[in-house]
Amino acid sequence: MADLQSVEAALDALLDGVSPLDAEMVGTAQAAGRVLAEAVVAQLDVPPADNSAMDGYALRVADAGRALPVSQRIAAGSPPQPLEPGSCTRIFTGGEIPPGADCVVMQENVEVRDEGVVFPTNVPLGDNIRRRGRDVRAGSVLLGPGVRLEAAALGHLAGQGITEVMVRRRPRVALLSTGDEIVDPGQPLAPGQIYNSNRPMLRRLLERFGADVFMVATVPDDFDVTCQTLRQIAEQADVVVTTGGVSVGEEDHVKRALERLGHLDLWRLAMRPGKPLALGRIARCDRSEARFVGLPGNPVSGFVGAWVYLRPLMGALLGCPALAELPRLSARAAFATRTQARRHYMRVKLEFTAQGVVAQAFNDQNSAVLSSCVDADALAVIAENSEIAEGDWLDCLWLVEG
Ligand SMILES: Nc1nc2c(c(=O)[nH]1)N[C@H]1C(S)=C(S)[C@@H](COP(=O)(O)OP(=O)(O)OC[C@H]3O[C@@H](n4cnc5c(N)ncnc54)[C@H](O)[C@@H]3O)O[C@H]1N2
Numbered sequence: 319m320a321d322l323q324s325v326e327a328a329l330d331a332l333l334d335g336v337s338p339l340d341a342e343m344v345g346t347a348q349a350a351g352r353v354l355a356e357a358v359v360a361q362l363d364v365p366p367a368d369n370s371a372m373d374g375y376a377l378r379v380a381d382a383g384r385a386l387p388v389s390q391r392i393a394a395g396s397p398p399q400p401l402e403p404g405s406c407t408r409i410f411t412g413g414e415i416p417p418g419a420d421c422v423v424m425q426e427n428v429e430v431r432d433e434g435v436v437f438p439t440n441v442p443l444g445d446n447i448r449r450r451g452r453d454v455r456a457g458s459v460l461l462g463p464g465v466r467l468e469a470a471a472l473g474h475l476a477g478q479g480i481t482e483v484m485v486r487r488r489p490r491v492a493l494l495s496t497g498d499e500i501v502d503p504g505q506p507l508a509p510g511q512i513y514n515s516n517r518p519m520l521r522r523l524l525e526r527f528g529a530d531v532f533m534v535a536t537v538p539d540d541f542d543v544t545c546q547t548l549r550q551i552a553e554q555a556d557v558v559v560t561t562g563g564v565s566v567g568e569e570d571h572v573k574r575a576l577e578r579l580g581h582l583d584l585w586r587l588a589m590r591p592g593k594p595l596a597l598g599r600i601a602r603c604d605r606s607e608a609r610f611v612g613l614p615g616n617p618v619s620g621f622v623g624a625w626v627y628l629r630p631l632m633g634a635l636l637g638c639p640a641l642a643e644l645p646r647l648s649a650r651a652a653f654a655t656r657t658q659a660r661r662h663y664m665r666v667k668l669e670f671t672a673q674g675v676v677a678q679a680f681n682d683q684n685s686a687v688l689s690s691c692v693d694a695d696a697l698a699v700i701a702e703n704s705e706i707a708e709g710d711w712l713d714c715l716w717l718v719e720g
């Protein structure tokens with residue numbers, strides 16, 4: 319086991335020379351989940367003018383403490399007139415503050431009498447006024463490059479009236495399955511066969527990591543056809559991902575095809591699950607190369623491999639730091655375990671208790687037991703040759719999209 323290589327070394331090899339893909343312009347209505355290729359500079363102040371945070375009355379602080387007549391009414395969207403001296407203005411939330419007014423008193427705090435509206439004394443200057451540009455100042459960076467466009471960022475873009483943004487092209491990923499025993503749902507199962515669980519699982523993960531999974535296929539059981547298929551796919555794919563056939567078993571078409579079409583490194587890693595990993599390149603006609611990642615066939619090994627390798631790879635191709643690195647958190651172990659030569663990525667459920675975060679491990683952590691992943695919130699990373707007692711602090715990789 320002394321020859322096992324580190325996860326970090328494999329990650330370095332995987333990410334070596336990877337740079338962000340080219341940029342493309344998309345409509346903001348289609349931009350959800352995309353990654354900004356360049357900074358977006360604000361063109362407008364938000365809010366565009368001082369406005370009221372409350373339904374109530376705008377006045378001069380100096381006039382508070384007495385009854386004031388109402389000289390105008392301002393709803394959101396109606397332009398204000400300057401405030402007549404010695405009067406107040408009826409105003410609604412979002413209404414523009416009239417020139418001359420310097421505070422807003424909410425309507426619950428006034429008394430409306432025949433002679434006018436009576437205000438409390440000691441109204442703070444500027445109270446309940448949302449200042450122009452408080453949220454965004456024109457000319458400032460609204461969103462920086464590498465930001466993934468999720469709900470609030472999309473709202474922020476719309477707040478500027480922006481309809482198009484420059485984003486990174488989504489990495490084009492081909493997802494291939496190997497193994498004669500693997501059958502797609504919808505087909506009958508012959509004896510010895512199992513359904514392909516890796517394909518929908520990895521497709522979903524890759525899409526969550528920002529990829530465009532433009533094709534899924536099963537590798538044909540023929541060396542020449544495999545070569546031809548991979549060569550064609552590599553012309554369109556940034557990354558070719560396969561599952562299965564990376565261990566020490568009998569001759570495998572994908573491995574041999576990779577050696578013929580480009581380059582292949584077989585890794586034996588000090589990690590569990592996911593000891594075997596294949597990394598390579600497939601040459602294209604124009605001499606550029608598609609990346610190749612061969613994950614193990616065991617579903618849990620594929621699941622963990624996707625988070626540990628494919629997510630950072632998508633992050634690098636998208637120029638998105640939040641995707642490139644999985645967030646970590648510390649949690650107390652609700653279990654005891656020990657490891658040997660391989661670092662263990664244990665699937666855990668996190669409980670957020672008053673005493674802090676507690677990690678509950680799924681009982682059966684075997685790499686073929688996919689039920690261990692269904693409820694997993696995090697991967698607790700247990701160092702090689704170590705022992706964990708209940709209550710010990712664990713370093714966990716949080717399974718979030720980024
Ligand atoms: N003599 C040794 N045997 C194995 C070693 C080893 O070091 N020496 N390593 C083990 C480890 S660790 C792993 S992980 C697996 C990796 O195997 P492969 O990547 O070669 O994958 P396969 O043999 O093709 O399949 C493994 C397992 O997964 C099932 N599988 C494959 N594809 C799918 C799919 N799409 N959906 C669901 N299940 C799938 C397949 O039926 C096998 O049961 O090797 C160990 N062996």
Ligand code: MOO
Pocket residue numbers: 589590591592593594614616618619685686
């Ligand atoms: O390293 Mo493998 O993924 O344990 O079965």
